[in-house]
Amino acid sequence: xxxxxxxxxxxxxxxxxxxxxxxxxxxxxxxxxxxxxxxxxxxxxxxxxxxxxxxxxxxxxxxxxxxxxxxxxxxxxxxxxxxxxxxxxxxxxxxxxxxxxxxxxxxxxxxxxxxxxxxxxxxxxxxxxxxxxxxxxxxxxxxxxxxxxxxxxxxxxxxxxxxxxxxxxxxxxxxxxxxxxxxxxxxxxxxxxxxxxxxxxxxxxxxxxxxxxxxxxxxxxxxxxxxxxxxxxxxxxxxxxxxxxxxxxxxxxxxxxxxxxxxxxxxxxxxxxxxxxxxxxxxxxxxxxxxxxxxxxxxxxxxxxxxxxxxxxxxxxxxxxxxxxxxxxxxxxxxxxxxxxxxxxxxxxxxxxxxxxxxxxxxxxxxxxxxxxxxxxxxxxxxxxxxxxxxxxxxxxxxxxxxxxxxxxxxxxxxxxxxxxxxxxxxxxxxxxxxxxxxxxxxxxxxxxxxxxxxxxxxxxxxxxxxxxxxxxxxxxxxxxxxxxxxxxxxxxxxx
Numbered sequence: 390x391x392x393x394x395x396x397x398x399x400x401x402x403x404x405x406x407x408x409x410x411x412x413x414x415x416x417x418x419x420x421x422x423x424x425x426x427x428x429x430x431x432x433x434x435x436x437x438x439x440x441x442x443x444x445x446x447x448x449x450x451x452x453x454x455x456x457x458x459x460x461x462x463x464x465x466x467x468x469x470x471x472x473x474x475x476x477x478x479x480x481x482x483x484x485x486x487x488x489x490x491x492x493x494x495x496x497x498x499x500x501x502x503x504x505x506x507x508x509x510x511x512x513x514x515x516x517x518x519x520x521x522x523x524x525x526x527x528x529x530x531x532x533x534x535x536x537x538x539x540x541x542x543x544x545x546x547x548x549x550x551x552x553x554x555x556x557x558x559x560x561x562x563x564x565x566x567x568x569x570x571x572x573x574x575x576x577x578x579x580x581x582x583x584x585x586x587x588x589x590x591x592x593x594x595x596x597x598x599x600x601x602x603x604x605x606x607x608x609x610x611x612x613x614x615x616x617x618x619x620x621x622x623x624x625x626x627x628x629x630x631x632x633x634x635x636x637x638x639x640x641x642x643x644x645x646x647x648x649x650x651x652x653x654x655x656x657x658x659x660x661x662x663x664x665x666x667x668x669x670x671x672x673x674x675x676x677x678x679x680x681x682x683x684x685x686x687x688x689x690x691x692x693x694x695x696x697x698x699x700x701x702x703x704x705x706x707x708x709x710x711x712x713x714x715x716x717x718x719x720x721x722x723x724x725x726x727x728x729x730x731x732x733x734x735x736x737x738x739x740x741x742x743x744x745x746x747x748x749x750x751x752x753x754x755x756x757x758x759x760x761x762x763x764x765x766x767x768x769x770x771x772x773x774x775x776x777x778x779x780x781x782x783x784x785x786x787x788x789x790x791x792x793x794x795x796x797x798x799x800x801x802x803x804x805x806x807x808x809x810x811x812x813x814x815x816x817x818x819x820x821x822x823x824x825x826x827x828x829x830x831x832x833x834x835x836x837x838x839x840x841x842x843x844x845x846x847x848x849x850x851x852x853x854x855x856x857x858x859x860x861x862x863x864x865x866x867x868x869x870x871x872x873x874x875x876x877x878x879x880x881x882x883x884x885x
Contacts, residue, residue, distance in 0.1 A: 451791030452784055453774070454487045460781040463764075467505040470770040472525065474510050476503050481512055483525065487785060492527045507545035509566075513538050522549055522568070530568025536560070542587045544645065550588040550595050559583050563595050563616055571616050572627065579603070581610075585642045589649065593620060594629075596651050596662075598640040609640035609655050613664055630665040644682035648712050652688050654680050657696070659688060661714050669714030674699040675706070681731035686712055687749065689736055691726040707738060709749060718751035730765070734772035739763070746772060746788065755788035 458464050459477065467474040471486040480495040498514040505511075509529075513520040520532040520541055529547060536555035543549055547566030552559055561583060563572040572595070576583055580603040588595040594615055601608040613630035615621035621629065638655040645651050650661045650668060654677065661669040675692035682688060688710040695701025702708075705722040707729075720738075728739025735748040744766045746754040754772060765778040773788045 451787045451789070453787055454785045456487065456783040456785075458779070458781050458783055463501070464778060464783070465501065465503040466765060466767055466776060466778060466783070467503050467510045468767045468769055468776060469505075469508065469525070473769075473776065474503065474505075474523070476501055476512055481510075481521070481523065483523070483527070491525070494521070494523070494528050496521065504541070504543060506543035507547075509543050509545070509547040511541060511543050511549060513541045513551070515539075520549065520551060522547060522564075522566075529566060530564070532562075532564060532568065540585055542585075542644070544588045544592070545590045546592055548588045548592055550586045552583055552586055561586055561595075561597055563588055565592070572614070574614065574626070584640065587643050587645050587651070588616065589645050589651075590647070591649070592616060596643055596645070598643045598653060600639050601634075606637040607639055609635035609638040609653075611640060611643065611651070611653055611662060613651075632660075632662045632665055633667055635660075642680065642682075646688075646712060647685040650712070652682065654688070654690075659690070659710060659714065671710055671714050671716070675701040675704070678726060679729040681729050681736070684731040684733065684736075684749075687717070687731070689729065689731045691729050691738065693725075705740070707736070707747070707751075709751070718749065720747055720751045720753075728763075728766070730767065732768045732772070734768065737766045737768070737775070739766070744777075746775070748772075755791075757786070757788065757791070758793060 456475075462477050462479075465476045467476075472491075473484055475482045475484065478498050478501055480493065482493045483491045485491050496512075496519065498512070498519060499517050500515045501512050502515050503510060503512050508524055510523045511520055512523075516537050518534040518537060520534075520538060522529045522532075522543070524547065532549065532551070534551075534553050536553045539552040539554045539559070541549060541551035549562075549564040551562050553562060559576040559582070561572075561574040561576065562570060565571055574597075581599050581601045583597050583599050585598045586595060594613055596611055596613050599610045599612065601610055611632040612628055613632075614627040615624065615629055616627075621627035632653075635655055635657075638657045640653045640655045643651055643653045646661075650663050653660045653662060656673075656677075658673050659671040660667055674696055676694050676696060677690050678693040679691040680688065690708045690710070692702055692706045692708065693704055695704075702719075703721050703723070705724050705726055707720045707722065707726070709717045709719070711717045722738060722740055722745070724740035724743075726738050726740055728737070728744065730737050735746055735754060738745050738747065742759040742763070744757040744759065744763065746756075746768070748754055757766065757775075757777065759777070759779075761779050763777060763779055765776070767776045767778070768774070769776055769785065775786055775788060777784050777786055
């Protein structure tokens with residue numbers, strides 16, 4: 390039998406293209422596997438993309454927009470009219486408005502806490518080692534600490550003050566709006582502990598509140614320091630004023646007001662200091678459950694149980710203190726208040742799942758009955774338009790039209806700015822993708838620890854239940870030392 394010659398196989402043009410595509414995909418998948426298994430995930434980010442979606446909502450029912458959130462991930466917002474910052478433990482995103490993302494900054498934090506002052510925002514990892522400061526253009530500077538962040542505050546010019554807890558004690562640090570360290574104060578006196586700090590809006594001075602536990606009863610104290618060397622050359626350790634000591638009181642939190650007066654809240658009173666002079670005081674008859682400094686012209690307090698020996702106000706009362714410390718208005722909720730935030734046009738208080746918008750005159754503006762757990766209720770460009778933040782969804786509601794019914798999630802969605810989403814770790818911690826700023830970031834956040842009294846939440850409200858003296862004298866804290874009023878300590882060298 391005649392042997393047959395095998396037929397040659399010819400590749401058509403379409404087959405060649407198909408094989409090329411398969412080959413590219415195989416190579417790509419191999420690179421993704423190697424990169425995600427052994428690298429930082431950068432290669433995979435080139436292949437795996439998805440889109441953030443924003444549902445249209447139902448304007449006729451008062452639901453203007455819906456923003457899906459990662460379920461189970463703590464989310465915080467800072468709001469500037471229509472613009473807002475969305476922060477999670479993995480990073481921060483700034484939106485000009487819903488669906489219009491301007492920039493994205495990635496990081497890793499364990500307990501990210503957002504504060505805002507004027508046009509500036511800061512995200513700090515309480516108990517961790519990182520604070521990042523932003524404005525609407527993106528990241529301005531990143532502060533990396535050797536110790537752990539205990540408390541931090543901003544002024545209206547982007548200056549940052551913070552308390553850093555180290556094994557050897559505490560340090561107070563002041564940074565300008567470019568991230569340059571202007572002042573570093575080492576606290577070394579045994580039994581004297583810094584609790585809160587703030588920097589004035591004229592950038593010239595900063596204040597620190599302390600609790601002195603060296604006597605039988607605690608003593609609350611506020612000291613004032615100059616920031617700039619030219620102002621402090623005639624003063625030892627830059628200390629130029631000391632407010633009157635408050636015996637058997639703990640001053641849990643302080644904040645500079647728009648008129649330059651420093652407001653200080655203790656467990657027995659609220660005080661206004663202009664340097665060493667006490668210019669006003671407000672006697673407390675109740676436990677302060679929450680205090681908000683977010684509105685620069687007022688101090689807002691929510692009151693709990695009456696203090697021993699006092700004829701207190703009704704539990705659940707909200708009080709507004711004006712610039713001179715006088716009570717301007719009050720509102721009786723009749724319930725246990727579990728949430729407070731104060732803004733330009735009014736406050737929002739929460740009682741269980743009911744949230745009430747109240748004008749600064751004490752008049753109710755609207756009521757929102759939540760059907761799910763809510764973490765924040767933040768007014769946006771008007772007091773009636775609010776951002777309600779839940780566990781897996783944030784909604785912008787028009788309270789003038791809101792009917793109390795949430796719309797079904799529509800199938801059609803409005804596609805917004807694409808972003809990388811992977812199951813692998815994010816690219817190198819601190820990589821920033823902004824329109825105007827790209828900077829290296831700090832290390833990952835540390836294991837979660839408790840903050841000090843007066844630590845700030847995203848709304849600017851602070852929980853200030855009467856602290857116990859034992860908390861300042863336990864084993865951990867007695868290992869650290871802080872400054873007495875006349876103790877000298879060298880300044881930390883300035884650094885960018």
